[in-house]
Amino acid sequence: MSKPSPLTRNDVKTLALASLGAMLEIYDFVIFIFLLNELGQLFFPSDIPNWIVRLQSIGIFAAGFLVRPISGIIIGHFSDKQGRKKMFIFTILLMALPTLGISLLPTYQAIGIAAPLLLLTMRIMQGIAIGGEIPSSWVFVAEHSAKQRHGLSLGLLTCGISGGSLLGALVLLCLKSSLDQQQILAYGWRIPFMIGGCLGLITFYLRQHLAETPVFQEILSKRQLAKEWPLKTVLKNYLPATALCGVMTWSTASVVIIIILLLPAQLQQLNLSSTLIFKANALATLMMVFGNISFGWLNDRLNLRSTYLFSWGGVIVAGYYFFSQLSPAISNAQLIINYMFIGYFAGVTVTMPILGITLFPSTIRVSGISFAYNLTFAITSLITPVIITLWGHYNNMASAYYLIIASVASIATGLIAYRVKGSALYE
Structure with a gap:
């Protein structure tokens, strides 16, 4: 394989705005x-049991996941028919407005039952936005970058996705260290x-100065737009590709759910310090960012098969080692080192868009x-925590x-993908 050319100034600009979004x-x-x-305390009545309040709050949160498959279909359709840039701009606006709206919502004490209903509406709008933003970002960035730089470009973009969780944790840490609980509720x-x-509105403004992708411009110039609903073509002619994309989504979503989201709760059951757990989780998320970059870079230097063998092989080794060493007697330093090790290999999330495009x-x-991504992600987000919780009662591993x-x-998916009809994989 020839040596990849360096990223241009326009590549960096596109990557920066896509990653920020x-x-x-x-x-x-x-x-x-x-x-x-x-x-839950602010948007529901104070005279109902806490477990019902929490259940209702989780239900509103889950609503954002449930609408993702529908939004992915709709936004994907218009991205393929009207252009990547239009939807790329639209999704960030659709996320910014309801997020800002939540910050301005009156609580249950002020307007009663209308408060949780408005919160649910804002949450659904967020779900619609994220269902289109992530796949649109992958395609927008890949189609703006050279083929030999797809891996690194998508790795840098996925850093932004991983960094979102870290940014949220840091903002929350600053909030809770600066204000007491009464001030937070007020x-x-x-x-x-x-x-x-x-910040979303600022990004919306900046994204308007980006150019349409060269790939879509070529589609327009050659009048090659899909003549029927793009999804109909996908289901009719690309079911094997859809299945492989779904498997990869399940795998990468499971990695994030288990390592980044569920693991802190499991560590708390070992009576470890909450501060220690938070620090270890934050460092693991940071290492995940480095994993995104390095695995994307490796794909450009070698090929997808080699990248899959190394990165996912690392998940096997790191996962088995981490959980086999887990015990109440583990030292603080060892926990942090082990968590950072497995966090690095959580960077395999970049392998999904590399394959998908x-x-x-x-x-x-x-x-x-x-x-493929939104449907599988919604299902995975609902069933994986249940499976891990139930299975964990019988086996600590x-x-x-x-x-x-x-x-x-x-x-297996990475190896099979080379044989799929229409695949554009390269050595």
């Missing part, structure tokens, strides 16, 4: 779960949503990726075994 999308999306307890809870909304032709690319299964499936 993706980071804000994830930040806005996850900050809701970080403030779930406070939102006004402090609005600050993170206001920050996200305002190669499996579908440009005329239906956003629709194909959006449909359940999380490790689940990661191993996901890794083996991913490696």
